[in-house]
Amino acid sequence: MTRPGSSSSDRSVWVRGRPEASDGGPTGRPHRPARGPSEPPVRLPRENEAVLTNDPGWYPDPQGERQVRFWDGEAWTEYVQPLAPVAVRTHGSDTAVEDYPYLADADLRASHEPRIVSTWEPEAIAIPGRARPRRRRSALGWWIAGGAVTVLVIVVALIAALVNQGPAVDPAAGPSAGSSPGVAAGQASPGSPATVSVPDGGSALVAIEVPEAGSYLLTAAAAEDVAAELSLDGTVLWSGDDRGNDLAGIIGGSWSDPAGFVQLEAGTYTLTVTEHDGVATSAEVTIYAVEAVDVAVGQTTDVTIPAGGYSVLRLTGDAEQRLAVDVRASVDWEDARLTYFPSGRATLADDRGPQAATEKGGTEYDPYLEATFPAGSSFLVLDEYDQNEITVSVAVTPV
Template sequence: MSDKVAGFYPDPDGQNRQRYWDGDAWTEYYTPLAPKVPEVHGSATAAADYPYLAQANHPDVMVAPGTTPSSWPTSSTWGPAAQPQGGADETKVFTSGVRGTPGGMAAVVAVSLLVIMLVVGVGWWLVNGRNPSDPDPTAGPTTSGPQSGGQTNTGSVVVDGNTSGEVPGGGTWVGTLTITQNTTYLLDARANDGTLDLELDVRDAGGASLGGNDDRGRDLSELGGVSLDPLAFVTLTAGEYEVVVSEHNGADAGFQLTTTQISDRLELGVTTSADVPSGGAYYAVVDLPEAGTYTVDVADTEGEDPSLYTFDADGRFLVNDDRDYDASDYDPLLEESFAAGPLVVIVTEYFGNATSVDITVTGP
């Protein structure tokens, strides 16, 4: 390096930097390597960057801006190149120049086929797509399952017993229910096919709904049936009523309907002892004189694990299993706001065992 003039040179130590040579020896002065000047490519370098395009005998060759038409290729095995039509603001149209190239011809054929297909499709729709027998697209989804014309099957409802019936596809089953005394009734409908979705409604002589249910849900399926089966409680006076059963999706559905009079009654502030049958439930009704917060206290007397369900006059359903699971207190307790009127109280045993309980309902 003794023949080199003083200045910055690449560091001989191999670092990514320059080091100052004072003419005799390396110093401790450093500077980063000077960045390379970036290469710029664009229209001005197009010819150098793509030399093969400049020699291609093709009418669609790329040319640098400002190239005059006289320098465009004038001959090709594909025929003469199409020349620009009119000024810069003139609307472009397909001309013989376009059709004279394979790409242009393909575009014309494609557009022609598209127009033909569109015309044929519209014609088919006009002939077939508006058939009067087609369902109204605004009428909602069609029903599933076998259809039987939407007729109504009729029958009589057995009180404190079981009634069999058949809902016709798209129709209803209507049963006559005759009540001889004022009380609350449990109506438990179960489809013969557990995949069907029954709906249940109880109506007075004028057709007004007095109560009903669609799905009993997971909690009440512990009382039997599946979650899609309806379970309803209605308080009725002596008279004649209609029980209407339908299938949510309009399918044919055989079913079993159990109607049970709830005869056991609870008194406010009075503890009542009750027996819960094995695999079953205890049902009772307590009359709440006014809306407010009430407490339903269930205490097991045989070391089992009871569960509590309630339905108030507004049809609101509540459930409680353990009042304090962490403290091993498995007796249920509900302290809730209930509507005035009959409150249905149901007690089961969590594992389906028979047990005995004490029930106390207190109010405001």
């Protein structure tokens, strides 16, 4: 395409988008060192040249780089500079009509008038010293208010009457648990526990059926702190409160639940469960038959303690006496423990220690006990600390 105003014989080419000069680059014909007379002009290989105008100026670099190179009218020079960046146009509210011509004819005004959504106004505040006007209640309003009060009084009176009346009582029904002294609220026997309700700060009675004479373990388990007392015809045979951590670790249960071993004849006994914390609770009463090993004063008895279990010793005497109970394991590393029940409370007798081992014999880990035993049957419990099955010798001697 020929440049406007030029003849067809002018073979120069009109180049559009000629870049403007930047700072530091030539603005017309660049100044560069003059070539010597014999120095040929700087030219690129023929195949890389484009059809150019004879006018000097900046043109796209024929080497394909993203830059422009200065043409001096005869040859490409060594002067180059980057292409001028293309301005980025930001579209927004100012160009909306241009970008979307149909908006020019649109009515952008609000299509609806503002709508009132509430007519509420805060109540006027009373200013001190300025009385607020009072509305007078009509006679009809007073009659309505009086009638409402009357109905409310009648309803309250009816509710109070129903509450005071209480639940209907069945004459054929027995007394409720723990409500009447002297009447058993439950019955327990070996293999058949009984659960009774114990009122806050009160007691509940349980009938204990013993099928045959023997040794028994009595327990009472409750969420609150309770104590138990076993009696026959008004005579207390056994009483117990907390079993303690030592016995609880052997027979199970909670440390605060009563438990104890007793010797009973066949018959029906009364167990009284009493609550101490002033909180109503329920208690489960259980009686177990126990196979006790008899030990006697002046004798040595071999006793096997089962693995993970315990053995019960029964010591019977006609009168109160102070005795020594010497327990010795057959192997030095075996660790037996002895539990006894002075005044109904479980007490642990464990290692005798080095001094007693020197004076009494045995090892320092063998239990040794000196205590006063009442007349009748007394019980002791043997277990092994590591829950191994071991055999020990038990010697009972007067002190």
